[in-house]
Amino acid sequence: MGLLSLLQKLKRSEKEARILVLGLDNSGKTSILKRLSDEEIDSIQPTQGFNVKSLKQNGIALNVWDIGGQKSIRPYWRNYFEATDAIVYVIDSTDEQRMEETGIELDGLLGEQKLQNVPLLVFANKQDLFSAYSSEEISEGLNLTNIDDRPWNIQPCSAKTGEGIQDGLEWIMEFLNDV
């Protein structure tokens, strides 16, 4: 598991690949990325800006942008759309109250011209918790099956246990190679 092994799956080299990680506050965006590099996730504070992870090997570069999800920050998301190769959208699968809100935010992203046709991976996070909705339930509830203008996938995962994270990002890598 790790970013380095993901980078090694990336075959193209003509430019840097940019992955944008978005989702509501407390959905687990930062935790997922930290888990990916086996970092501690116990003391993560809400992201008040962005966290970028970059790596480069043999001339191939990957930049992963995790942007804060608080309501006051969301209007700034659009500043980070340019040149995005893949969107990772993180959902707190236990947050029943804000399921509609996260659906509205996601719809907004899918309607953005700068993100047209950009592959989408939805992480149904916090699957380690009993109250979590399954990825099928979320997919149905948010009408993800209606998405027909881009490759998309929903991946159940848990930043806490690490389950599903590598699988989801490997799916993304496949599409980066096709660009």
Added chain:
Amino acid sequence: MVDIEELKVSIEENRVDIEELKVVSMEENSSSPNEKTESTLFKICSIKMSNEKNETLWKSETSTLNNNDDEVIVHLPSSILQEPVIVREIKFSTGSEAIQRLQLTQNIRLHGNLVEQWDFSFGFCIPFSTNTWEQMIIADENTMDSSILSGNVTIETIFYNDVDVLSRSVWRVFYT
């Protein structure tokens, strides 16, 4: 009754004051007002280096950051040169104004000669934000010996907003 002559003198004096004020304010503005306000607001919070196992190898002291003039001496453990992968994290914060085009350039010099240059373009930064950039550096196969490098390497780190310098620091690196 107001003495007209006195009033004239007083007006003249005030005019001089105003002229002086203008000169002062023009001088202040001559060094790009944007650069001035932004540079006081942009701040490097910390720099950390770890290995692939997330063990911290080095962490900055606040005194080594945000000094814009003097060269600062930094002692790094020589074991850093043996690590196959180094993860370097820079945390920085912005003030009340958004930064439109944040760029970072790092110049690595050995005996004053540029041996490596790293650039990264962040673009937009949210007002009052704290941001991190984590860079995974995969070491070259033939890393030079610490005794050759120690004291002879400088790292210049410059953050720009477009062409305006927000922060510049120069470290002279000793490996201990």
